[in-house]
Amino acid sequence: MFNTFKQFENFGHSLNAPGYHILARTTDDIQSAFALAKKHGLTVTARGAGRSYNDASLNGGGIVLELSAMNLIQSWNPTTGVVRAESGVTLEQLWQKVEPDGWWPPVVSGTMKTTMGGCLSANIHGKNNFKMGVFGEHVIEFTAILPTGAEVTCSPKVNADLFYAMISGYGMLGIFTSVTLQMKRLHSGLLSVDAFPVPNLSRHLSALQDGAPDHDYIVGWLDTFAGGGSLGRGQIHAARYLHEDEDPKPQETMKLKNQVLPPYIFGVFPKSILYQFMKPFANNLGWSLVNLAKYVASLRTHTFRQAHAAFHFLLDYVPNWELSYGYGGLIQYQSFLPKETAEAAWTEIIALSRKRGLPSYLGVTKRHRPDKFLLTHAVDGFSFAMDFKVTPSNQSKMREMLFEFDKIVVANGGRFYFAKNSETTAETALAFYGEETVAKFKKLKKRCDPNGLLESDLYRRIFG
DSSP: OOOEEEEEEOTTSSOEEEEEEEEOOSHHHHHHHHHHHHHHTOOEEEESSOOOSSSTTOOTTSEEEEOTTOOOEEEEETTTTEEEEETTOBHHHHHHHHGGGTEEOSSOOSOTTOBHHHHHHHTOOOTTHHHHOOGGGGEEEEEEEOTTSOEEEEOSSSSHHHHHHHTTTTTSSOEEEEEEEEOEEOSOSEEEEEEEEEOSHHHHHHHHHHHGGGOSEEEEEEOTTOOGGGTTOEEEEEEEEOOTTTOSOHHHHTSGGGTSOOSEETTTEEGGGHHHHHGGGOSHHHHHHHHHHHHHHTTSOEEEEEEHHHHHOGGGSSTTGGGGGOTTOEEEEEEEEETTTHHHHHHHHHHHHHHTTOOOSEEEEEEEOOOOOTTOOOOSEEEEEEEEEOOTTTHHHHHHHHHHHHHHHHHTTOEEOTTTOSSOOHHHHHHHHOHHHHHHHHHHHHHHOTTOOBOOHHHHHHHO
C-alpha cells in the first residue's frame, strides 16, 4: 500500500524527514494505514497541504498519510450558511464555493492553501481572533477515525472532551474525515480598510488594542530592523465589513472574477517567477532596505476598499515566495503574550535579535482573546510572528537565540502556536501548558491511541 518512500519538507524548506507516503482517498484507506502501521511497528502522521512552518506533518521513518485527495465539499446550504467538507478541502476551495452566495469563512489563515484538517489540527486564528476567536469555535461538528478503528462524531455537546482536544491536538488523537462549519454572512465582496502608521512598539500595541473594538479585523506589520525610540514601528491595517447599503453593486463585487488574486503584475508579468527577483534581497541589508521603504511608504494615513481574498491572503500574492530565502529556507517564530507583558517581552526579543545579527525579515502582529480548547495558544493579548532566514552558518546561533526567546516568553506568561515554532522543547511546552493540561491530553491519547500509532516529529519533540 506504500506509494513510495520519500523526503518530506516543512513549508519553509528548513526541515525535512523521510517517510513512507500513503495517499488516502477514502476512509477505508485511513483504516488500512492504521492496520499497516500496527502490523509493521510504524507510526502515522496526517499531512494535508504541508503548509506548517515546522515539523507538524513530518514523521521520520514512519508513515505520512496524505489527505489532500479527500477534498469533496459534501454539502452547502446558501440559505443557512452551513457547509460540510472533507478534511482535504482547502480554504481556497471553501471560500470560492461560498463567497458568490454572500458568505465567507469566519476564520481564515494568511494563506488559502491550508486544508480543513490542518485548520482543525492547529486550530488556526486570523486577523479577527479578538472578535471571532479560533477556527474551532465555528465548527458545528466533525467526524474522525481513531487509531483504534472507531469512527466518532464530535461536537460541543457530543464527545465534548474529544471535540475540545482533537481541535488543537495536531492530529495526535485521530484523523479528521469531515467538518461541518457555520459561515459568516456578507453584504459586499469588499472590506473598508483603514491603514495608518505607528512610530514605536508602545503605540503599535495600543493601536491594536484600541482599534479592535471598532473593526472586524486588525493586523500590524512591524519593522524589526528599527531600534532605539523607533523600535516596534510599523503600520496597522484595520478593516470592517460593509453594511448592506454601503456597496451599490454587491452582487458584482462578490463575483469570483473580482476576488481571485491575479496571476500577473500589470497584466503581463507572471507572479510565478517573481520570487526569483526577490532572492538578491534575501539578506540583512536587502531586507533592512525593504522594511525602511515599506515604513516610509506607510506614513500616509488612508482608507480604501479591498476584496476579501486580497485582504486576507497576503501570503498567496507571490507564489513560492518562501523559495526566495534560498537553500536553507526559513522558519517562523510566533509568540503570544498577555497585554500586560507584551511590550516588555517583545522589546527584549527584538533588541536581542538585532544584537545577535539575526534580525527577523518580516514581523506581523495581531490582537487575541482566550479560548477553551485544550492545547490552546491564545491569550488576552497579542501575537508577534517573526520570519528568519536559515543558513548553514547561522543554524546553531539561530537555535540558541530562539531558546532564549522561549525563556523570555514563558517568563512573561506567554504561549506558542505549534503550526510554526520549530525549536520549542517538551520542557517549555510543559511550562506554559501546565502539568494538568498535559496529563489530560496524555490520558485522552492513551484512550484514543492505546498502541501509540499516531506520532509526528512535532509530537515527539513537545511531548517526549
